[in-house]
Amino acid sequence: MMTLKVGLIGTGWFGDMHAKLLTQHKDVELQAVTASSQEKAEAFAAKLPNAKGYGDVQQMLDAHSLDAVYICTPPFARGNFEQQCIERGIPFLVEKPLYSEAELPEQLLEAIRARGLITSVGYHFRYMDGTDRAQELLANRQLALALGYWMGGAPGGTWWRRQERSGGQFVEQTTHIVDLLRYIAGEVTEVYAAYHEGILSSQDANANVADAGTVTLKLEGGMIATISNTCIIPAGEQAGLHFYTNEGKLEISHGGVKDFTAATVIEYKNKSNPYEKQMEAFLHAVKTGDTSLIRSSYEDACKTHRVTMAANASALSGQVIKL
Known part of the structure; x- marks a missing residue:
């Protein structure tokens, strides 16, 4: 059995989670780790x-003949790591979002295509049992409307609260809901967004991300x-993410799926680890x-990134953005 030699870039929560899974895999040898300092x-x-x-990532890649690399850094610290993997022909899995702004992922995508490189992006909602079940249930139903949400508090990391470093909540967190919508219902053609600001920034002088937002999306085929x-x-x-159909409502969450029809409510719980x-x-x-x-390649993830970037652009301009 082939043993894969893997490297890891980034030692935060995601890096730690992926490292635990990789070290438990019988066919993987996690050989090297790059962090923001040698000590870390x-x-x-x-x-x-x-x-x-x-x-330093170049030192890691020079010292090891790696079969794959996991990139688990914050979004603002992207670009160089992917580029070095692309130049060396090393497949990589990178966490979402692809970046805090619009241009870099498009540039990297061109290089990935030219190299024909294997990539994966950490949109783990696609791998949930409930997502599979939702696709089965919705296959023969008529979709009219979806309502998605991500309601919580701002993580404590200073980078997350800076718009230029995280992209804001819709880009950094709610991207999962956008991606799940695309995966199940199809491509987005129009985006209109409105954001609210001022509460978080009044509590934290470092913060400049929006407090809240609502984004309206039009999809191919007419669904909204x-x-x-x-x-x-x-x-x-x-x-x-909730879907409203001619047969009722379907609710997808971290826990699984609830299917509401005229006669019954049936719950399907997630069992495997996405x-x-x-x-x-x-x-x-x-x-x-x-x-x-692979359910989310870099190329596919770029489509989700374009939607979240369009939401930020729409909130700033007050205009509908067509994709």
């Missing part, structure tokens, strides 16, 4: 079997959707060249 990298690597820490978010509530975070399924799909592609199990 070495401390993280010390928790892993046979891994070495680096403060509204996705709202806020990052100011102190407790009770909720995220989900991050694990995402990992298996990516590693299978790296081993075999078969990318059919």
